Amino acid sequence: MPPSSTNARARRHRGEGQWALGYREPLNKNEELKKNDDGLNVRQRIIDIYSKTGFDSIDPADLRGRFRWFGLYTQRKPGIDGGKTAILEPEELDDRYFMLRVRIDGGQLTLEQLRTIADISTRYARGTADVTDRQNIQLHWVEIESVPAIWEALEAVGLSTTEACGDTPRVIIGCPLAGIDEDEVLDATPQIQQVYDKYIGSQEFSNLPRKFKSAFSGCASHCTVHEINDVAFVGVVGENGERGYDVWAGGGLSTNPMLGKRLGVFVSPDRAADVWAGIIGIFRDYGYRRLRHRARIKFLMNDWGPERFREVLEQEYLGYRLPDGPAPAAPRNNRRDHVGVHRQRDGLYYVGFAPKVGRLDGATLALIADIAERHGSSRVRTTVEQKMVILDIAEDRVESLVRELESHDLRVNPSTFRRQTMACTGIEYCKLAIVETKGTAMTLIDELEKRLPDFADPLTINVNGCPNSCARIQTADIGLKGQLVTDERGEQVEGFQIHLGGSLGVRPGFGRKVRGLKATAAELPDYVERVLTRFQAQKTGGETFSEWVERAAEEDLK
Missing domain, CATH: 3.30.413.10 (Sulfite Reductase Hemoprotein, domain 1)
Structure with a gap:
């Protein structure tokens, strides 16, 4: 390639604000905000200052920027119609209350955790609670004065809001039946936990070009919709019978939808966290930081293609080649969810039920915990379809559980539409x-x-x-x-x-x-x-x- 062409390409890529090419000067207000102070540092200001001095004391750069690193968004002021959404300034749309997103990695909850969220909802969020399509639970009407107490309650039971939003590695979704489904390829829970423990809340990946959505699953139904995640590890069986992951990257929707691309590699479970770190590292270093609407990893993947992406991953981030691997098997059915009554591999049963479009409340979350406990379960799960699942039900208790859930309009046998x-x-x-x-x-x-x-x-x-x-x-x-x-x-x-x-x-x-x-x-x-x-x-x-x-x-x- 002529030197002039090489230089032109280098200028173009530096113009995208890619760190790996030496360009680190912020090219927009969001990048400047992150350079001025890591989003993770706002936690202490919330505890020490804002929760004591109130909403009016919050620095705007924290309020509409760094607060997201801990799952906090100002919610919309009531009474503003949709025609004004794109016209008004952020401060005109802001209410003095927050949406707070509780991250639930893998959708896994103990009854103690579920009851804690229910209590927080009732005490601090006017009873609101929505299950999202990324397995989180969102609360509303939260006041800044209440946030430290909420964090203390969540963290006492092993939950957090850390990096639930913002330009960060957000909640890691997983199959709600991990470890119990009769047909699963493998249980991805250890890999989700390893990534969470090592990287969530770390400054290594707390300044990304944009949000980063991850999935790890061995689900035979492909319930984590791996095709539209920034990165997804999908359970497969290799030629020698070894179980591991096929890796997809660069999926995402919004205003420029793109399907993820297979890298064509086979990743053993013991290497999965390192490969995840390599892929998010590529995004951090090579991701486009100039324009927010082009800052997702899907644009980088679209420009590079999976072959080059894999080459950079192996040569610059892992230091070794990954073996080629098979594509995932087709999903086992046309409903990629876990609603209804189904047998677990241990002979017990799980029961998936459908709240309407994920809308619940604190009292109902507490009720779900009580119903599960009365029927011998200590574990519940959230799904990426805004549904919930109760695990570990003995066969002779299934009918009673179904009857009680449905009596509270938590449908186990819902219509297609519900x-x-x-x-x-x-x-x-x-x-x-x-x-x-x-x-x-x-x-x-x-x-x-x-x-x-x-x-x-x-x-x-x-x-x-x-x-x-x-x-x-x-x-x-x-x-x-x-x-x-x-x-x-x-x-x-x-x-x-x-x-x-x-x-x-x-x-x-x-x-x-x-x-x-x-x-x-x-x-x-x-x-x-x-x-x-x-x-x-x-x-x-x-x-x-x-x-x-x-x-x-x-x-x-x-």
Whole structure:
């Protein structure tokens, strides 16, 4: 390559703010904020200063920046409509209360931990508690004065909010059935714990270009949706029968969705934490820091490709070559979740149940702990579908457990619509949202259960309040992206752009966008009923909804 071409490429890459190429001067306010003070240092200021002197004393750089390193976001001030989301300044959107995200790595909770979260919800968060699609539990209405007491309570039972948000390695998701599922390839719990113990809260990876989402799982259902994580370790069986991981990197959704790429390597469990550290190290050092909207690892992977990424990983970060490995087996079913009653490998049973779109409260979390304990369980799990699972139930107690859960509207045998509808936080609390989501999704579930009581096909409906796709709209059968739309009276109202036929697994792909296909929130039940009725009338054999969408005429999708 001519020297001039090499220099031009070097200038271009330095222009992206990549540390490994020698460019460390901040190129935007976020990078300047992180250079001025590591986000992890804000903890002591919260304890020593802000919790004592109150909301008005908080440095804005901490309030809207470093607080995220400990799971704290200011929530949206009530009464501000979605039309003002992109117009108002952050301080105009800010309420004096916080969303607090409790990280639950691997989705694993003891009853003591669950009761602690329930008590915190009741004492400090007006009873709020939402299970997220990354296995966390989010609380709202938290006051800065209460945060040290909340941390003390969480940490006393082995939980934390450290790096639950921010440009950090966020919660590590895992299969809620790790170690008990009859069909799992391997139990990833030790690797999740090793990464958590060694790296979470460490300044080694506390200044990343953007957030970093990880998954470790040996689940036969592929419940951790490895295709759309920044990095994912997926259980596989090698040619010699050894069990280890296939590694994917560079997945992510938001406004520029991309599927992760296989590196083609086989990673033994004892090397998994080192490989994880190498991949996140590449992101830290080579990730793009100039523009926030291009700062995720997916953009680096898209530019490099998996071959170069693997080469840099092996040569610069590991110091050894990784063996080639097989791709994961296909998921064992079309519902990549763990709802219902199923046998564990030890002869006991697990029971997965479906709160509506993850919405719970402190009293219900305490109730779940009590119900589990009465039926002989000491462990519960959260899932990446905003659901929960109770483990270790003896066969003769299953029926009683199911009956008691369902009596509190915690459905073990839910409709497809209850089982597979998710919703992000929405305008109720989120400063980025344009429309309401949780209530809209709940109304949609209720209406569809009445109108289509016999609908039994797997079908995901994901409701998002803005374009950022926290609820994974592009990979849903029916993905609903919140926006303001014009109703029949010519007025702007809450509504959704509709994506159809997204899927992961055997036939991964993003949803189809039909020109002009939008609906107001009020029109949603009519629209979804109409398109599902057409699907049922036209499907052939075992055709899935996404397969039907791929071949359906546009008029049948409207």
